[in-house]
Amino acid sequence: MSNHARTERERLAELLAAAGPDAxxxxxxxxxxxxxxxxxxxxxxxxxxxxxxxxxLGGWTRRVQDGYARRPYEELxxxxxxxxxxxxxxxxxxxxxxxxxxxxxxxxxDVRRAVPWEPRELDGALAExxxxxxxxxxxxxxxxxxxxxxxxxxxxxxxxxxxxKLRGTVRVTGDPGELLLFAFGRGxxxxxxxxxxxxxxxxLRAAVALPAEPGA
Numbered sequence: 001m002s003n004h005a006r007t008e009r010e011r012l013a014e015l016l017a018a019a020g021p022d023a024x025x026x027x028x029x030x031x032x033x034x035x036x037x038x039x040x041x042x043x044x045x046x047x048x049x050x051x052x053x054x055x056x057l058g059g060w061t062r063r064v065q066d067g068y069a070r071r072p073y074e075e076l077x078x079x080x081x082x083x084x085x086x087x088x089x090x091x092x093x094x095x096x097x098x099x100x101x102x103x104x105x106x107x108x109x110d111v112r113r114a115v116p117w118e119p120r121e122l123d124g125a126l127a128e129x130x131x132x133x134x135x136x137x138x139x140x141x142x143x144x145x146x147x148x149x150x151x152x153x154x155x156x157x158x159x160x161x162x163x164x165k166l167r168g169t170v171r172v173t174g175d176p177g178e179l180l181l182f183a184f185g186r187g188x189x190x191x192x193x194x195x196x197x198x199x200x201x202x203x204l205r206a207a208v209a210l211p212a213e214p215g216a
Contacts, residue, residue, distance in 0.1 A: 003097055004101040005096045009080070009083070009104050012080075012108040015112055016035070016036055016080070016111060017074075017077050021036075023111065023114065025110045026109070026113055026114050026186055033069050036069075036073065038065055040068050040076050043080075043083075043084040044084075044085050044088060045064055046089055083096070084096065101130075102180065105130065106180070109177075109181055109189075113189040119191045122175065127176045128176070130177050130180050131154060131176035131179075134160065137183040138160065139162070142208070146163050146166065147204065149161060149162070149165075149166045149169045150204075151171045151172065152179050154175070155173065169200070170196035170200050171196060172192050174193065179192065185208075185209055186209065191211075194210055194211065
């Protein structure tokens with residue numbers, strides 16, 4: 001059985017190691033050093049990781065993460081590559097695959113696409129795993145921001161709709177990994193095709209990151 005989280009962890013660790021501690025990422029305000037610190041904190045310090053999602057705890061999370069970021073970068077990358085500590089929730093059977101496949105795929109692209117990049121052709125099993133995660137991601141990330149109905153269209157013909165009750169429709173077409181990145185707010189650096197009426201496209205562009213317009 002494939003373990004996509006393990007594969008994406010190794011790929012992300014390799015990208016972090018190759019980039020060095022001060023390379024840019026697509027995570028606003030974070031260099032690779034801060035991203036590596038975030039990854040270690042998330043697995044090693046569940047007390048501080050809670051602040052990633054819970055705003056009242058965000059100050060504690062930032063302080064702990066800043067402490068990690070001051071450690072040697074090579075140590076952070078090594079700790080991340082080694083996998084979750086034995087007592088981490090992510091060490092429970094199945095937790096790494098369920099919780100980290102998308103996390104590591106997206107953050108690997110955060111490193112890779114912060115500099116000139118080329119589209120990545122995904123293994124079919126990984127692409128299918130990512131497609132299964134698109135609906136949940138779109139519901140929690142896109143639905144609260146889009147001003148128009150969105151149809152996220154897989155190139156094989158499958159699709160899902162976000163904001164069913166909204167007026168107007170924009171169609172976003174791409175491979176599963178690209179649609180997932182779009183849903184996570186990385187649309188400006190995603191290989192998707194966005195089509196719709198100009199007024200609806202303008203409204204969407206004001207609310208959601210989209211690829212640059214042709215000729216821009």
